[in-house]
Amino acid sequence: MDDLATKPAAARASDLRIETLEVIRLKLPYRHEVSFKSVSESSGQYVILRLLASDGSAGMAEAVARPQQSGDDAVTIAHMLKSYFEPLLIGADPLAHEAILGRLDRVKFCRTEKALIDMALWDLKGVLLGQPVWRLLGGARPSPIPLTWVAHGNSTEAMIEEACRMAHERGYKASKLKVWKRSEEDLRMVRAVRQSLGDKTVIYVDGNGSYSETQARTLLGRLAELDIAFIEEPCKFNDPARQAALARDLPIALLGDQSCTTIPDVLQLIKLQAVGAVSVKPKRTGITNSLKIIALCEAAGIPVVIGTDSESRIGAQARFHLRAGIPSLAPWPSETHFFDKLADDCFAGEFLVQGGEALPGDAPGFGAVLDSAKVERYAF
Numbered sequence: 001m002d003d004l005a006t007k008p009a010a011a012r013a014s015d016l017r018i019e020t021l022e023v024i025r026l027k028l029p030y031r032h033e034v035s036f037k038s039v040s041e042s043s044g045q046y047v048i049l050r051l052l053a054s055d056g057s058a059g060m061a062e063a064v065a066r067p068q069q070s071g072d073d074a075v076t077i078a079h080m081l082k083s084y085f086e087p088l089l090i091g092a093d094p095l096a097h098e099a100i101l102g103r104l105d106r107v108k109f110c111r112t113e114k115a116l117i118d119m120a121l122w123d124l125k126g127v128l129l130g131q132p133v134w135r136l137l138g139g140a141r142p143s144p145i146p147l148t149w150v151a152h153g154n155s156t157e158a159m160i161e162e163a164c165r166m167a168h169e170r171g172y173k174a175s176k177l178k179v180w181k182r183s184e185e186d187l188r189m190v191r192a193v194r195q196s197l198g199d200k201t202v203i204y205v206d207g208n209g210s211y212s213e214t215q216a217r218t219l220l221g222r223l224a225e226l227d228i229a230f231i232e233e234p235c236k237f238n239d240p241a242r243q244a245a246l247a248r249d250l251p252i253a254l255l256g257d258q259s260c261t262t263i264p265d266v267l268q269l270i271k272l273q274a275v276g277a278v279s280v281k282p283k284r285t286g287i288t289n290s291l292k293i294i295a296l297c298e299a300a301g302i303p304v305v306i307g308t309d310s311e312s313r314i315g316a317q318a319r320f321h322l323r324a325g326i327p328s329l330a331p332w333p334s335e336t337h338f339f340d341k342l343a344d345d346c347f348a349g350e351f352l353v354q355g356g357e358a359l360p361g362d363a364p365g366f367g368a369v370l371d372s373a374k375v376e377r378y379a380f
Helices: 074-089 097-104 111-129 156-170 184-197 213-218 220-226 240-249 263-271 288-300 313-325 372-378
Strands: 018-035 040-053 058-065 148-151 174-178 202-206 230-232 253-256 277-280 304-306 352-354 357-359
Touching: 018 074, 018 372, 040 074, 040 111, 058 074, 058 111, 058 313, 074 097, 074 111, 097 111, 097 288, 111 288, 111 313, 148 156, 156 174, 156 184, 174 184, 184 202, 184 220, 202 220, 213 220, 213 240, 240 253, 240 263, 263 288, 277 288, 288 304, 304 313, 313 357
Parallel strands: 148 174, 174 202, 202 230, 230 253, 253 277, 277 304
Antiparallel strands: 018 040, 040 058, 352 357
């Protein structure tokens, strides 16, 4: 048997190299104004990253840029990718994925940029190997993925109307409701949606840190009678031990989101029993680190939800592949829905969404292609 250490480098690595890093900034219109906790907007900034290999193959990834939430806009992300990360990527073997991720750590922070590169590498790997990413992740033939509609509204009535309409008209299988009134009004909203959608729909709520611990105990605990699956980030915690105490007191599992931004964060909260479920968002952990978080949760026996990153159809494809490739993510719906809040995007290709369910498809990589005419229209 040949000793690998004595083989020439060409025999141990692919002949391919990353030759070009292309960054596209887009401003995409929404169907209607969307109200988040920190901002209301009628369009969103997006960054598209394309990694081009020496044989002409390309891998692509997308991230929203909302500075009110993350502190960086599309211009900032594009600058970091071109100025700091491009020199670390040019000439690298695109199949040497972990080695490339190790190089990226020479630049501190930059979570979104690193996640974009990681996702683009997964897409490129699928293209080079002629396989969909869900198969590279070890998945069998995918079953339809149920989708969650996240209602964004600036009034109780608007939230109720939106959640019920999207379930009845578009077939969404689950609904996430924002609770921020910190009063009986929040309970009335959830009760109205439950009555409209019936017992078979998964419903959970997101406090976005709006509640005090006392309010969470006295109000949100009462949602158990409405068969609510999760309470996401009800309070802002500086001490994870206090989060663990609230998790013990509530009859509904706490879904960690903003508190679960890194692998060490998730590990600590699992050890403290401070979360009963975890939201994984590829914008902050890419595919590779998302897999590690999913493995931690699987070992602990707690559910994982693929959270929304305000994705267009391009970003949705990556999330469909991740959800389809990992069996432990079933049966919880994926929050991949924001493409339905966009009036238009730059996606070209086959997009398999119908009746509130999605399939990732069999195209190599994530299966997303850019519409060049749309790029020209929305680029800035």
